Amino acid sequence: MNKPLLSSEQSVDTAILVINCGSSSVKFSLIQPETGHSLLSGLAECLTTPQASIKIKHKLTPSENEQSETSPLAQPYDHQQALTTLVSKLRSLNLVENIIAVGHRVVHGGESYAQPVLINDDVKATIKQLAKLAPLHNPANLIGINACQQAFKDLPQMAIFDTAFHQSMPEKAYLYGVPFSLYREHGIRRYGFHGTSHFFVANQAAKLMGKSLSQCNLISAHLGNGCSVTAIKNGESVDTSLGMTPLEGVMMGTRSGDIDAGIVFHLVEQLGYSINEVDTLLNKKSGLLGVSQLSNDCRTLEEAMLDPNHPQSAQAKLALTVFCYRIAKSIASFSASLTTLDGLIFTGGIGENSSWVRTQIIKQLSLLNFSVCEQANQTARFGTNGNISTADARPCWVIATNEEWVIAQQSAQLLSK
Known part of the structure; x- marks a missing residue:
């Protein structure tokens, strides 16, 4: 039997356990939804392999020093056993x-x-059915749900969806130019992802402006190994760059982003690729990795680019230049979704920490009245939020995302209802 729903008498010490389950990993965090303080967090990775390990960090009060421990795990070690250890x-x-x-x-x-x-059970059945739209992700999410239901039999379990924030998009934004029957009968449309991240940083930007989210018109760029750009009108997503799958949109760490669909036919019919090889090529061997021929890690590429003696210096710069241009072009295109624009948000691992990438993107957006203040830009790193625009330009914020806190807050809100 589940615990009683959240009541007004419950202590602020109550917490939500947030689970992000991948095919071979479990990321977890125990968060106080009111404050966002993480009591405990960690990652179990390389599950079901000899390299399986689990790292757990805990900081029971904000003033306490964080303690961390990493342990190798005996075989066979799967998701259920990882949660048992947790x-x-x-x-x-x-x-x-x-x-x-x-x-x-x-x-x-x-x-x-x-x-x-x-x-x-009905929700789990629907998540399983939707696995056809996310075959690498939804099955892994279900593994985590089933494992948690075994490990925490008395706790209510909540699902918070990456695509939910984008369900406010109008038809003109989510429909593709293909026969309408493919949408009606098979659900082929743009869905978008990174929804919890875009929602969180939009809320933070609203607070910085002293407005309610429903009064805000923003463009949010979540830049990490996966990247997406979202137009937010009156606090709601009205367009986004990721599509039916996380392959569409801007160039990413290992994903190509938008390409001419005819390239797929050319690879198969003229160059002899199998469909699986095309899938691997576009999802795992393209993007920054494919163009640079060096790495999908922005930090590695910036180091190579700035070292004239590095053998891949020119190629690294080319990859980053294409990356920044594609993102700037996507940001500019989303101005068509808005009638006013309060500002631009950078978030995600690259968006929060690469001042070079932010500068290159903003330089290509002068038509939208964006101009970077390099001093502010250099200091906005490693969780330091702030406006990096010059005083006479439209605001551009660097805001550290916190998807886990969103999941904790929304789970607690659902309980309170």
């Missing part, structure tokens, strides 16, 4: 009683879910 650690720290729910990141909710939902 439960043991939570018990040893006397944290189990603080947990009021488990919030799961689920990548694809299709058109079925525009809000967080309490997980039951």
